[in-house]
Amino acid sequence: MAAEGWFWRWGWGRRCPGRPGLPGPGPGPTTPLLLFLLLGPVVADITDGNSEHLKREHSLIKPYQGVGSSSMPLWDFQGSTILTSQYVRLTPDERSKEGSIWNHQPCFLKDWEMHVHFKVHGAGKKNLHGDGIALWYTRDRLVPGPVFGSKDNFHGLAIFLDTYPNDETTERVFPYISVMVNNGSLSYDHSKDGRWTELAGCTADFRNRDHDTFLAVRYSRGRLTVMTDLEDKNEWKNCIDITGVRLPTGYYFGASAGTGDLSDNHDIISMKLFQLMVEHTPDEENIDWTKIEPGVNFLKSPKEAEHGYASLCPHRSPGPVSKRRKRSPQASGTLDSGRSVHNELEKRRRAQLKRCLEELKQQMPLGADCARYTTLSLLRWARMHIQVWSYPCTLGPTCQNS
Numbered sequence: 001m002a003a004e005g006w007f008w009r010w011g012w013g014r015r016c017p018g019r020p021g022l023p024g025p026g027p028g029p030t031t032p033l034l035l036f037l038l039l040g041p042v043v044a045d046i047t048d049g050n051s052e053h054l055k056r057e058h059s060l061i062k063p064y065q066g067v068g069s070s071s072m073p074l075w076d077f078q079g080s081t082i083l084t085s086q087y088v089r090l091t092p093d094e095r096s097k098e099g100s101i102w103n104h105q106p107c108f109l110k111d112w113e114m115h116v117h118f119k120v121h122g123a124g125k126k127n128l129h130g131d132g133i134a135l136w137y138t139r140d141r142l143v144p145g146p147v148f149g150s151k152d153n154f155h156g157l158a159i160f161l162d163t164y165p166n167d168e169t170t171e172r173v174f175p176y177i178s179v180m181v182n183n184g185s186l187s188y189d190h191s192k193d194g195r196w197t198e199l200a201g202c203t204a205d206f207r208n209r210d211h212d213t214f215l216a217v218r219y220s221r222g223r224l225t226v227m228t229d230l231e232d233k234n235e236w237k238n239c240i241d242i243t244g245v246r247l248p249t250g251y252y253f254g255a256s257a258g259t260g261d262l263s264d265n266h267d268i269i270s271m272k273l274f275q276l277m278v279e280h281t282p283d284e285e286n287i288d289w290t291k292i293e294p295g296v297n298f299l300k301s302p303k304e305a306e307h308g309y310a311s312l313c314p315h316r317s318p319g320p321v322s323k324r325r326k327r328s329p330q331a332s333g334t335l336d337s338g339r340s341v342h343n344e345l346e347k348r349r350r351a352q353l354k355r356c357l358e359e360l361k362q363q364m365p366l367g368a369d370c371a372r373y374t375t376l377s378l379l380r381w382a383r384m385h386i387q388v389w390s391y392p393c394t395l396g397p398t399c400q401n402s
Helices: 004-007 032-037 304-309 331-362 375-388 397-401
Strands: 076-078 088-091 099-104 112-121 134-139 155-162 176-183 200-203 213-220 224-231 237-242 252-258 266-275
Touching: 076 088, 088 099, 088 252, 112 134, 134 213, 134 266, 155 213, 176 237, 200 237, 252 266, 304 397
Parallel strands: none
Antiparallel strands: 076 099, 088 266, 099 252, 112 213, 112 266, 134 155, 134 252, 155 176, 176 200, 213 224, 224 237
16 A cells, blocks of 8 residues: 555656546556666656646646736736637737747746646648747746747747748758757747757647647756647657756746747647656755756767867767767766767757858858868857958968967
């Protein structure tokens, strides 16, 4: 009975996202102990919605009490957002609309999981709809902008549920879910569907479904997981799993959407935040989590550092195992679990970087005396070229000495 009580106490007996009592995603009755042994302090995978760990001050639940209320301001909304008894509509199926909803309380949980019940639907046929929803955990809130209705160059985490392929050369199948972590220095490129700054992503057919669609975002001990339940099977499907992610506490949860020449209804039915019961080391507990800078710790190989890749993308680029630099035991445990994801990501990044450098070479006024130059030389000259806004005919000794 003790084991059975533990099983139900941590929610493994109720496995449907936000709908307790129904069969749904999650492990079978023999897996909790095995997962507990494998994952150590992480108690469960995707929580089932056990109200014991629900943080109501960070949750948006019908009948939406405290939304836009001066007496209990838990959530604020702006733009085209409208509130009904059944959903929060960020944008209607009309052109050039932007709307968002933001939690009023900063979140100081180190380990959390957000369940989002959403619906994207409209009259547009295939590839004649847009643009999508963004889910946020960021430093700033209620700042409208060009990135799915919210600001660019943000600080924190963004998860984009993109429904329209702006890049005609892309091989992706849309709708597409992607993740971006930003410290304010990166800009989201809509023309490339955020490909340059994407950490990972997956195809997810969530538009115009005649049943409920869910997404779960889990952040715990540097590991970011995104899962979906889109097939009306009450089963979570893995979408994104990244390690080495750094997110501070004290940021705000929110959701936004935008439409342009194409449009859709973008609805949020609920956002439920759960606290994860995770043990941290004494050193981790002594960290001021509010001072952490958002980022991703991907390993750099010596070859990449030599050719300048590390300076371009310091937060990504895992190299071959035999060439990896020494790292601490703590970093090793975090990074090795996502090695295959990182290697695939790096392969794509290198191909994109190569194309970018070729374009840069064509646009820069390189002289005949600078036939050979390294990546770092080219980038340094490009930076100076942009800063002083000058157009010399040759690089001369500048290139040779850089």
